[in-house]
Amino acid sequence: MDQNNRDLFSGEAKDVEKKIHQAQTVKAGLRELIELCGDDPDREGLEETPDRVLKAFLEYTEGYKEDPKAHLEKVFDVDHQELVMVQDIELYSMCEHHFAPFLGVAHVGYIPNGKITGLSKIARVVEGYAKRFQVQERLTNQIADAMEEVLDPQGVMVVIEAKHMCMCGRGVRKSSASTTTKSVRGLFKSEADHRMEFLSLLDRPTR
Numbered sequence: 001m002d003q004n005n006r007d008l009f010s011g012e013a014k015d016v017e018k019k020i021h022q023a024q025t026v027k028a029g030l031r032e033l034i035e036l037c038g039d040d041p042d043r044e045g046l047e048e049t050p051d052r053v054l055k056a057f058l059e060y061t062e063g064y065k066e067d068p069k070a071h072l073e074k075v076f077d078v079d080h081q082e083l084v085m086v087q088d089i090e091l092y093s094m095c096e097h098h099f100a101p102f103l104g105v106a107h108v109g110y111i112p113n114g115k116i117t118g119l120s121k122i123a124r125v126v127e128g129y130a131k132r133f134q135v136q137e138r139l140t141n142q143i144a145d146a147m148e149e150v151l152d153p154q155g156v157m158v159v160i161e162a163k164h165m166c167m168c169g170r171g172v173r174k175s176s177a178s179t180t181t182k183s184v185r186g187l188f189k190s191e192a193d194h195r196m197e198f199l200s201l202l203d204r205p206t207r
Protein backbone atom coordinates (compact mmCIF):
# COMPACT_ATOMS: atom_id res chain seq x y z
CA MET A 1 0.00 0.00 0.00
CA ASP A 2 1.22 3.53 -0.78
CA GLN A 3 2.85 4.82 2.39
CA ASN A 4 3.13 8.36 1.06
CA ASN A 5 -0.51 8.85 -0.07
CA ARG A 6 0.58 11.45 -2.63
CA ASP A 7 -1.91 9.93 -5.08
CA LEU A 8 -4.81 10.79 -2.75
CA PHE A 9 -4.36 14.54 -2.93
CA SER A 10 -4.53 17.18 -5.60
CA GLY A 11 -4.14 20.93 -5.71
CA GLU A 12 -1.24 23.32 -5.40
CA ALA A 13 2.10 21.76 -4.42
CA LYS A 14 2.19 23.54 -1.04
CA ASP A 15 -1.33 22.28 -0.17
CA VAL A 16 -0.50 18.74 -1.26
CA GLU A 17 2.62 18.75 0.96
CA LYS A 18 0.51 19.90 3.90
CA LYS A 19 -2.10 17.17 3.29
CA ILE A 20 0.58 14.48 3.03
CA HIS A 21 2.00 15.64 6.36
CA GLN A 22 -1.49 15.62 7.93
CA ALA A 23 -2.16 12.13 6.55
CA GLN A 24 1.04 10.83 8.14
CA THR A 25 0.08 12.37 11.47
CA VAL A 26 -3.41 10.86 11.28
CA LYS A 27 -2.05 7.42 10.48
CA ALA A 28 0.40 7.62 13.38
CA GLY A 29 -2.53 8.59 15.61
CA LEU A 30 -4.57 5.65 14.38
CA ARG A 31 -1.73 3.28 15.27
CA GLU A 32 -1.79 4.79 18.77
CA LEU A 33 -5.56 4.35 18.90
CA ILE A 34 -5.29 0.66 18.03
CA GLU A 35 -2.73 0.22 20.80
CA LEU A 36 -4.77 2.26 23.26
CA CYS A 37 -7.77 0.01 22.57
CA GLY A 38 -5.64 -3.00 23.44
CA ASP A 39 -4.49 -4.47 20.13
CA ASP A 40 -1.24 -4.70 18.19
CA PRO A 41 -1.00 -2.24 15.26
CA ASP A 42 1.70 -4.39 13.67
CA ARG A 43 -0.29 -7.62 13.47
CA GLU A 44 -1.22 -8.69 9.98
CA GLY A 45 -4.91 -7.71 9.97
CA LEU A 46 -4.26 -4.28 11.43
CA GLU A 47 -1.00 -3.12 9.85
CA GLU A 48 -2.72 -1.55 6.82
CA THR A 49 -5.75 -0.35 8.79
CA PRO A 50 -4.56 3.26 9.31
CA ASP A 51 -4.20 3.58 5.51
CA ARG A 52 -7.63 2.07 4.96
CA VAL A 53 -9.26 4.31 7.57
CA LEU A 54 -7.66 7.42 6.09
CA LYS A 55 -8.92 6.55 2.61
CA ALA A 56 -12.36 5.70 3.95
CA PHE A 57 -12.62 9.08 5.70
CA LEU A 58 -11.62 10.93 2.54
CA GLU A 59 -14.45 9.07 0.79
CA TYR A 60 -17.00 9.67 3.59
CA THR A 61 -16.27 13.39 3.31
CA GLU A 62 -15.80 13.84 -0.43
CA GLY A 63 -18.72 16.31 -0.46
CA TYR A 64 -16.33 19.03 0.73
CA LYS A 65 -14.75 18.96 -2.72
CA GLU A 66 -17.85 20.36 -4.40
CA ASP A 67 -20.60 22.95 -4.12
CA PRO A 68 -23.67 20.68 -4.27
CA LYS A 69 -25.89 23.57 -5.37
CA ALA A 70 -24.07 23.64 -8.70
CA HIS A 71 -25.79 20.38 -9.72
CA LEU A 72 -29.11 22.19 -9.82
CA GLU A 73 -27.99 24.98 -12.08
CA LYS A 74 -28.81 23.18 -15.32
CA VAL A 75 -32.55 23.86 -15.50
CA PHE A 76 -35.30 23.24 -18.04
CA ASP A 77 -38.08 25.74 -18.72
CA VAL A 78 -41.19 23.63 -18.18
CA ASP A 79 -44.47 25.06 -16.97
CA HIS A 80 -45.29 22.48 -14.30
CA GLN A 81 -46.94 24.05 -11.26
CA GLU A 82 -47.50 20.85 -9.26
CA LEU A 83 -45.48 18.86 -6.76
CA VAL A 84 -42.40 17.03 -8.05
CA MET A 85 -41.06 14.56 -5.54
CA VAL A 86 -38.07 12.20 -5.45
CA GLN A 87 -38.34 9.80 -2.56
CA ASP A 88 -36.17 7.14 -0.95
CA ILE A 89 -32.86 8.75 -1.94
CA GLU A 90 -30.37 6.64 0.01
CA LEU A 91 -27.92 8.57 2.10
CA TYR A 92 -24.89 7.64 4.14
CA SER A 93 -23.51 10.48 6.24
CA MET A 94 -21.11 10.92 9.13
CA CYS A 95 -22.20 12.07 12.60
CA GLU A 96 -19.98 15.02 13.45
CA HIS A 97 -20.06 14.24 17.17
CA HIS A 98 -18.83 10.64 17.12
CA PHE A 99 -17.59 10.02 13.56
CA ALA A 100 -20.12 7.20 13.41
CA PRO A 101 -22.27 6.84 10.30
CA PHE A 102 -25.91 7.72 10.09
CA LEU A 103 -27.83 6.28 7.20
CA GLY A 104 -31.29 6.33 5.78
CA VAL A 105 -33.32 7.99 3.07
CA ALA A 106 -34.20 11.51 1.97
CA HIS A 107 -37.47 12.52 0.34
CA VAL A 108 -37.28 15.80 -1.57
CA GLY A 109 -40.28 17.57 -3.07
CA TYR A 110 -40.72 20.96 -4.70
CA ILE A 111 -43.36 22.94 -6.54
CA PRO A 112 -41.60 24.54 -9.52
CA ASN A 113 -41.98 28.11 -10.62
CA GLY A 114 -41.30 27.79 -14.34
CA LYS A 115 -37.97 26.00 -13.87
CA ILE A 116 -37.41 22.28 -13.30
CA THR A 117 -34.17 20.47 -12.62
CA GLY A 118 -33.00 16.99 -13.58
CA LEU A 119 -34.22 14.39 -11.08
CA SER A 120 -30.77 12.85 -10.64
CA LYS A 121 -29.45 16.30 -9.72
CA ILE A 122 -31.66 16.29 -6.63
CA ALA A 123 -30.06 13.01 -5.53
CA ARG A 124 -26.62 14.52 -6.26
CA VAL A 125 -27.40 17.43 -3.94
CA VAL A 126 -28.33 15.00 -1.16
CA GLU A 127 -25.07 13.12 -1.77
CA GLY A 128 -22.96 16.29 -1.83
CA TYR A 129 -24.20 17.46 1.58
CA ALA A 130 -24.35 13.96 3.13
CA LYS A 131 -20.68 13.27 2.41
CA ARG A 132 -19.51 15.65 5.12
CA PHE A 133 -19.35 15.75 8.91
CA GLN A 134 -23.00 16.39 9.67
CA VAL A 135 -25.97 16.51 11.96
CA GLN A 136 -29.22 15.39 10.42
CA GLU A 137 -30.96 18.73 10.97
CA ARG A 138 -28.26 20.70 9.11
CA LEU A 139 -28.24 18.18 6.26
CA THR A 140 -32.02 18.55 5.90
CA ASN A 141 -31.80 22.36 5.91
CA GLN A 142 -28.91 22.49 3.45
CA ILE A 143 -30.81 20.41 0.88
CA ALA A 144 -33.90 22.63 1.24
CA ASP A 145 -31.82 25.82 1.04
CA ALA A 146 -30.03 24.66 -2.11
CA MET A 147 -33.34 23.85 -3.84
CA GLU A 148 -34.80 27.20 -2.79
CA GLU A 149 -31.76 29.26 -3.76
CA VAL A 150 -31.14 27.83 -7.21
CA LEU A 151 -34.64 26.93 -8.45
CA ASP A 152 -36.62 29.71 -6.75
CA PRO A 153 -39.59 27.31 -6.48
CA GLN A 154 -43.02 27.99 -4.98
CA GLY A 155 -42.15 25.60 -2.18
CA VAL A 156 -39.72 22.92 -1.01
CA MET A 157 -40.12 20.10 1.50
CA VAL A 158 -37.38 17.73 2.60
CA VAL A 159 -37.84 14.79 4.96
CA ILE A 160 -34.97 12.59 6.14
CA GLU A 161 -35.39 9.33 8.02
CA ALA A 162 -32.15 7.95 9.40
CA LYS A 163 -30.60 5.60 11.89
CA HIS A 164 -27.60 6.84 13.88
CA MET A 165 -24.91 4.28 14.60
CA CYS A 166 -23.74 6.38 17.55
CA MET A 167 -27.03 5.40 19.24
CA CYS A 168 -26.64 1.71 18.43
CA GLY A 169 -23.31 0.13 19.31
CA ARG A 170 -22.37 2.58 22.04
CA GLY A 171 -23.86 5.22 24.34
CA VAL A 172 -27.58 4.79 24.83
CA ARG A 173 -27.61 1.57 22.67
CA LYS A 174 -31.06 1.93 21.15
CA SER A 175 -30.64 0.27 17.79
CA SER A 176 -34.34 0.38 16.89
CA ALA A 177 -34.58 4.17 17.24
CA SER A 178 -34.79 6.17 14.03
CA THR A 179 -34.85 9.95 13.57
CA THR A 180 -37.08 11.95 11.22
CA THR A 181 -36.32 15.56 10.33
CA LYS A 182 -38.07 17.92 7.95
CA SER A 183 -37.43 21.32 6.40
CA VAL A 184 -40.16 23.27 4.65
CA ARG A 185 -39.98 26.43 2.58
CA GLY A 186 -42.57 28.58 0.76
CA LEU A 187 -45.99 27.00 0.17
CA PHE A 188 -45.10 23.96 2.27
CA LYS A 189 -44.54 26.24 5.23
CA SER A 190 -47.65 28.35 4.78
CA GLU A 191 -50.15 25.72 3.67
CA ALA A 192 -50.87 22.47 5.49
CA ASP A 193 -52.56 21.03 2.36
CA HIS A 194 -49.22 20.97 0.56
CA ARG A 195 -47.52 19.24 3.47
CA MET A 196 -50.33 16.68 3.55
CA GLU A 197 -50.01 16.06 -0.19
CA PHE A 198 -46.27 15.45 0.22
CA LEU A 199 -46.87 13.00 3.05
CA SER A 200 -49.70 11.24 1.20
CA LEU A 201 -47.37 10.57 -1.74
CA LEU A 202 -44.76 8.89 0.43
CA ASP A 203 -44.92 5.14 -0.09
CA ARG A 204 -45.22 4.69 3.62
CA PRO A 205 -46.36 7.16 6.22
CA THR A 206 -43.52 8.94 7.95
CA ARG A 207 -43.32 8.42 11.69
Ligand SMILES: Nc1nc2c(ncn2[C@@H]2O[C@H](COP(=O)(O)OP(=O)(O)OP(=O)(O)O)[C@@H](O)[C@H]2O)c(=O)[nH]1
Residues within 6 Å of the ligand: 095, 096, 097, 134, 135, 136, 137, 164, 166, 167, 170, 171, 172
Ligand atom coordinates in the same frame (compact mmCIF):
# COMPACT_ATOMS: atom_id res chain seq x y z
N1 LIG B 1 -29.56 16.71 17.11
C1 LIG B 1 -28.69 15.78 16.69
N2 LIG B 1 -27.97 15.11 17.59
C2 LIG B 1 -27.13 14.16 17.14
C3 LIG B 1 -26.98 13.84 15.79
N3 LIG B 1 -26.07 12.84 15.69
C4 LIG B 1 -25.69 12.56 16.95
N4 LIG B 1 -26.33 13.34 17.83
C5 LIG B 1 -26.29 13.45 19.28
O1 LIG B 1 -25.22 14.27 19.68
C6 LIG B 1 -25.19 14.18 21.10
C7 LIG B 1 -23.80 14.43 21.62
O2 LIG B 1 -23.95 14.47 23.00
P1 LIG B 1 -22.74 14.54 24.05
O3 LIG B 1 -23.33 14.49 25.44
O4 LIG B 1 -21.87 15.69 23.71
O5 LIG B 1 -21.93 13.21 23.71
P2 LIG B 1 -21.96 11.77 24.42
O6 LIG B 1 -21.56 11.89 25.84
O7 LIG B 1 -21.15 10.84 23.57
O8 LIG B 1 -23.52 11.41 24.34
P3 LIG B 1 -24.26 10.00 24.29
O9 LIG B 1 -24.43 9.64 22.83
O10 LIG B 1 -25.59 10.25 24.94
O11 LIG B 1 -23.42 8.99 25.02
C8 LIG B 1 -25.77 12.81 21.42
O12 LIG B 1 -26.97 13.04 22.11
C9 LIG B 1 -26.07 12.20 20.04
O13 LIG B 1 -27.21 11.35 20.04
C10 LIG B 1 -27.76 14.58 14.85
O14 LIG B 1 -27.70 14.39 13.63
N5 LIG B 1 -28.60 15.52 15.35
Ligand SMILES: [Zn+2]
Residues within 6 Å of the ligand: 095, 096, 097, 098, 099, 100, 164, 166, 167
Ligand atom coordinates in the same frame (compact mmCIF):
# COMPACT_ATOMS: atom_id res chain seq x y z
ZN1 LIG C 1 -23.13 10.53 16.93
